[in-house]
Amino acid sequence: MHKEHILTKNQQIIFDLIDKSPEPMKAYSILFNVQKKGIKAPLQVYRALDKLVEIGKIHKIESRNAFIACHNSSCRVAKATAFSICEICEKVTEIGSAGLSKYLANFKDKDGMKYSKYNLEFFGLCKKCR
Amino acid sequence: MHKEHILTKNQQIIFDLIDKSPEPMKAYSILFNVQKKGIKAPLQVYRALDKLVEIGKIHKIESRNAFIACHNSSCRVAKATAFSICEICEKVTEIGSAGLSKYLANFKDKDGMKYSKYNLEFFGLCKKCR
DNA sequence: ATTTAAATTGTTATAATATAACACCATGTA
DNA sequence: TACATGGTGTTATATTATAACAATTTAAAT
Numbered sequence: 001m002h003k004e005h006i007l008t009k010n011q012q013i014i015f016d017l018i019d020k021s022p023e024p025m026k027a028y029s030i031l032f033n034v035q036k037k038g039i040k041a042p043l044q045v046y047r048a049l050d051k052l053v054e055i056g057k058i059h060k061i062e063s064r065n066a067f068i069a070c071h072n073s074s075c076r077v078a079k080a081t082a083f084s085i086c087e088i089c090e091k092v093t094e095i096g097s098a099g100l101s102k103y104l105a106n107f108k109d110k111d112g113m114k115y116s117k118y119n120l121e122f123f124g125l126c127k128k129c130r
Numbered sequence: 131m132h133k134e135h136i137l138t139k140n141q142q143i144i145f146d147l148i149d150k151s152p153e154p155m156k157a158y159s160i161l162f163n164v165q166k167k168g169i170k171a172p173l174q175v176y177r178a179l180d181k182l183v184e185i186g187k188i189h190k191i192e193s194r195n196a197f198i199a200c201h202n203s204s205c206r207v208a209k210a211t212a213f214s215i216c217e218i219c220e221k222v223t224e225i226g227s228a229g230l231s232k233y234l235a236n237f238k239d240k241d242g243m244k245y246s247k248y249n250l251e252f253f254g255l256c257k258k259c260r
Numbered sequence: 261a262t263t264t265a266a267a268t269t270g271t272t273a274t275a276a277t278a279t280a281a282c283a284c285c286a287t288g289t290a
Numbered sequence: 291t292a293c294a295t296g297g298t299g300t301t302a303t304a305t306t307a308t309a310a311c312a313a314t315t316t317a318a319a320t
Binding site for chain 2 (some may be wrong): 006034062063074093095096097103104107109110111113114115116117118119120122123124128
């Protein structure tokens with residue numbers, strides 16, 4: 001089991017914002033939204049984001065440079081993530097499939113190497129946009 | 131079968147550079163390297179990169195903001211890519227496993243949705259760095 | 261309680277990555 | 291020839307992210 005991380009003030013403010021957002025948030029959009037709470041500089045945001053990613057409370061959507069809260073109880077640490085991304089509305093959904101994570105964690109490359117850390121982004125159209 | 135794309139001058143210059151590079155190249159490093167060939171502005175580089183990605187001659191390593199030439203004869207179009215990335219030396223290898231691509235192309239999310247486009251990045255240590 | 265180490269914060273400045281807008285040019289084709 | 295399409299060259303600017311440094315807070319161990 002993982003240690004519960006107690007968030008610092010900035011981390012909590014930023015996590016709450018991302019967690020409430022229905023869509024991934026970008027760093028400077030986060031900055032804009034938390035300026036009224038006293039977080040004034042990009043670095044304050046990026047530091048909190050780095051930490052939140054590290055402890056698995058949020059994930060970075062690499063292809064979008066955006067961040068979403070983790071909604072997958074099985075990934076308490078940020079290391080093995082999978083998402084679907086709608087190419088029209090940009091909706092992002094975390095994929096919690098045990099089968100998928102099992103397959104990827106057990107995948108061996110041609111050198112027989114396995115990887116416990118990975119990031120997978122699927123692209124397509126979501127239900128609404130199809 | 132896919133149409134062969136004839137590259138324009140800028141596209142060819144930039145593709146050749148990336149293709150010769152043993153490691154992924156970043157846009158501004160590419161720019162620096164092609165300035166002697168008359169490509170002076172970031173936009174000229176980004177336009178060529180966009181096109182080369184679109185036609186599958188190169189891929190973008192999203193987590194690194196870097197580009198590598200495609201060395202996987204099966205992905206003639208940039209849509210389904212997988213890489214391993216060494217966290218120490220940053221070596222990136224394209225994974226050509228038919229099993230993996232088959233698994234991912236047939237993967238269904240909880241809504242029964244399949245995805246023909248995806249990008250997977252595995253992280254670990256390469257042979258040398260282990 | 262006091263010390264100490266580690267982490268976090270606040271701040272200014274700057275680096276690195278990427279696109280907007282516009283005029284012009286090359287090529288293929290009707 | 292005219293036209294459409296895509297590529298080019300250019301300047302300016304937007305967006306994303308980090309460097310460097312000093313001050314403060316926190317947690318743990320005396």
